[in-house]
Amino acid sequence: MTRETATSSRKRDHLLICAEKPIEAGDAGFEDVRLVHNALPECNMDAIETKTQFLGRTLNSPLFIAAMTGGHPDTLEVNRRLARAADRYNIQLRDHGIEWAERAVEMIDAQAIAIHVNSLQEAIQPEGDHNAEGCLDALRNLCDEFPLPVIVKETGSGISAGTARIIRGAGADAIDIGGYGGTSWAKIERLRADDSGLADLGEAFLSWGIPTVVSLCEVRTAGGPIIATGGLRSGIDIAKAVALGASLGGMALPLLKPAMESEDALFAAVERIHRELCVAMFLTGSRTTRDLRHARAYITGLTRQMIENSD
C-alpha cells in the first residue's frame, strides 16, 4: 500500500469508528462551569447578535466546524455537507496539516491553515510518527513565510500556558486548544489496533490530557485568538467557552453524526446549537458576543482545582 492509500484508508477507519462506536472519554470541564444568570437581562432574545470576528473575518456565529476526515472517496459526501453548512451559516471549516499547506490552500481557496499536533495519537497508532524533533523550527518557518494566518491545533490532549506562549512566540496567529474530554484518539486507536500491545497502550492513556476548560483558562494567559475544541456538546458550552476567553467554539463529533445522516439533519443540528447559544446569551444579558465575553462564570470542582494549579 502506498503512503497516500494507507492514510486514506486510515481516515476512512477513523470516520467509521467515530460514527459507530463510543469514542468519547473523560470530562472537558463544562459541567463545572455555570454562567451567572441575569434575572434582568434588559435585551431582546430575538435580536441577539451572534456575529463574531476571527482573524480579520466576520463570521455569523462562534460555532466552528472542527477539522474532520478528508482523503478518502467515502468521506467526500460528508465533507460536502459540512461545507454546505459552513457556507449556509457563514461558519468556518478547516482542514489538514502542514504537508497539505500549499496544495490545500490552492485547492480550496482557504483563508487560514491549521497545523495539527497530535503526539498522543502518533504514540499509540500502528503507523505513528514518534519523532517530534524539529516541529517548532518548522512552525517558525511556516509562520515566517506563509502568507495566510497559521492556527496551531491539538487533537484531544489540550495545550498548556507554557506551550501556548511558545506557539505564540513562534508566530502562530491563533491556537485551537483541542482539549481533553471529547473525542478521544486513545479510544479510537485502541479500537483500531489489531495488536493487543497497542490496544493496551491506548487503554492506559484514556485519561491523558488537559481538559478543555482548564486548557482554555491556561492558553488565554498567552493572549491571541483561541478556538475551544474538545467535548463542546451544545450552544451553552459554546457560550461558556466564549465567556472564558475563546473566540470560537469548535465541534467535530456532534456535527459528524448528523452530517453522515443527511444535510437536513446537519442543518437541524446547527440550528439547535444556535438556539441554545442565543438563549444562553439572553439569560446572561449579552446582546452580542462581545458582551458574552464579559459574562461571569462560576467554576467549581476538579476544573477549579486544576485552574488554581495553572502556571
Ligand SMILES: Cc1cc2nc3c(=O)[nH]c(=O)nc-3n(C[C@H](O)[C@H](O)[C@H](O)COP(=O)(O)O)c2cc1C
Ligand atoms: C472523524 C474525525 C476526524 C478528525 N480528523 C481530524 C484531522 O484530520 N485533523 C485534526 O486536527 N483533527 C481531527 N479531528 C479532531 C477534531 O478536529 C476535534 O479536535 C476533536 O474531535 C474534538 O472535538 P469533539 O469532541 O467535538 O469531537 C477529527 C475528529 C473526528 C471526529
